Amino acid sequence: MSILSLPVILLTTALFVGFLAMFWSRDDGNLPPREPGRLLVGNVDIKTDAAMLFDLQKKHGDLITLKVFGQTIIVVCGYNTIKEVLVKHGESTSAHTTSFGFSEYFELSGIFGASGTKWRNQRKFGHETFRSIDSGSNNLESRVLEELPDVFQEIDKMKGTPFDVSRLIKTSHYNIISSLLFGQRFAHDDATLTRLVDLLDEVNKIVPEQLALNFMEWLKYVPGDPFKVRRRRFLVDEIFKIVEKSVDEHKETLENPKSDDFIHSFLQEQGKRKLNKESLEGFADRDILILGYTLYFTSAPVVDVLYWFILYLMHNQDVVVRMRKEIQENVGTNKPVTMADQEKLPYCRAVMYEVLRMCFTKVNLSPTHTFSEDLTVNGYTLPKGAWLMAALCTVNLDPNIFPEPEKFKPERFINENGQLFGY
Template identity: 90%
Template sequence: MFWSRDDGNLPPREPGRLLVGNIDIKPDAAMLFDLQKKHGDLITLKVVGQTIIVVCGYDTIKEVLVKHDESTSAHTASFGFSEYFELSGMLGASGTKWRNQRKFGHEAFRSIDSGSNNLESRVLELPDFLQEIDKMKGTPSDVDRLIKTSHYNIISSFRFGKRFAHEDGILTRLVDLLDEAMKIVNEQLALNFMEWLKYVPGDPFKVRRRRFLVNEIFKIVQKSIDEHKETLENPKTSDFIYSFLKEQGKRKLNKVS
């Protein structure tokens, strides 16, 4: 059974099943492109009683998040951000907290992007990747892991301020942890609408496993933060952690004064 009742001023809605709504819709690119062609850049979905507005297209996303940020900055947090990240960060926060986080993020990345060692130059640093390709000597190889380590290395360069060798233990460990954690995200989609399922015996939604993975990732990040604190007065490079620590210091001074 399907329903398609209109809800006031909401965007066009994809018909769904009785009671559970659009629970069968997979949030992948192909499905969202199909919905965009059918309904336009704004689409309403209903999943187990919750209303979801899907925003597509660069111009529409900019219109919603930038020009109307006062109206859209408050949002319901997904299970992952409430369970593992305590509604923090630019993706997990909401309202004024989110706007402050976003403003800091823009300023931090603008600062990192200045000078000769900007974001573009870090992305174009490919010698290590090409060297690994040369080692394969033209033989058929699975380059999935090589591409992942290269991708995370780019992120590491502006987050931690350094790149790692492809076989570096920290980098490979980080890739393994993030890779497994991202796979579990899709297995936990139902928890966004029925959080009580996390108490089902046997951990079928891998809530405890993802907790372990997140904690291990935190340990790697915390170690880098501790190293940055030791050189905060004389930073070796420009990266996101240095920017965050400096901003944190400024705010503490402002509170004291």
């Protein structure tokens, strides 16, 4: 057998297995209306843009069934139905799918990769740790404010000429995460920070290219590494090395810590468990590397929100003028705006609400959840094991909730008394 015939055999085998899976997988007769798909692959060609999701909602209602390589996916649309599924039945829909990345690179650890006892332990630890850090003098807000002078300095270097702000945003954001994780921030030209930004940037570009591996993991064996499985492995290991270097430094100063940070808290928890002879599940040496990476990787959507925030302000100068006026009149310009000032700045907060509404319209499907038991919603059965995707655009662009939803109008969140309110 020639080497060239191997991919053909693998592909043929996978298609055959996929064909059987589509017919052998559970297909409850009371599923929500199903969108017709292609033979073998199902609805793999469905685009998750707003226009397509609104068409599906108009055609089928708030609940739609898709099939992708035999996997049942329930798309949930509309405010009331999304609220019922994710809030009323939150206990049954809080589980998440096991994506290729978390099984391949992170041994199903980390807040978004673990499950069961490990997930509960790590989630509880993370919540308590960040609450403790945020209650101290060196809280999250102070770490953000500490970053601002370098941001302004980098902008001043441009002397008013156009420049790509994306690199500056990424550098500043990951520097704040580094401060929380390592207890230290870096100069913007520091080699470690520069390397970290480059690594994370490339990882975030690779992840969408590996979506098919969530359905057909065998594709990672295709010669030539077309899905960049080995390349991502290298990038992840390089990020682990950066985190591991800081962990080793923290171990040397564990008795007299230099700062209150995530790694220090993890090592303290690990030591306490060892002393009490408790299980180290979720708190082994490898877990801190994965948790550290997770802090960087899962915070990437914040960077996207900042991009949109800048874009909308650039194209709505009247909003900028009104925000500046509100800050000048209620806070002044002699000190930075802080969280303590937010009650004085209802319009500025309304702008943030509107940016979130608009930018999460671009990210139409929320992170994938899965059903841990059968549910009955709107007369349909949502089966255990099916994936759940919430079509957020069907809420954020619903004219019955947000009149003229395509327009950027922060004042929609301000009442007649000039006070901020939510929908």
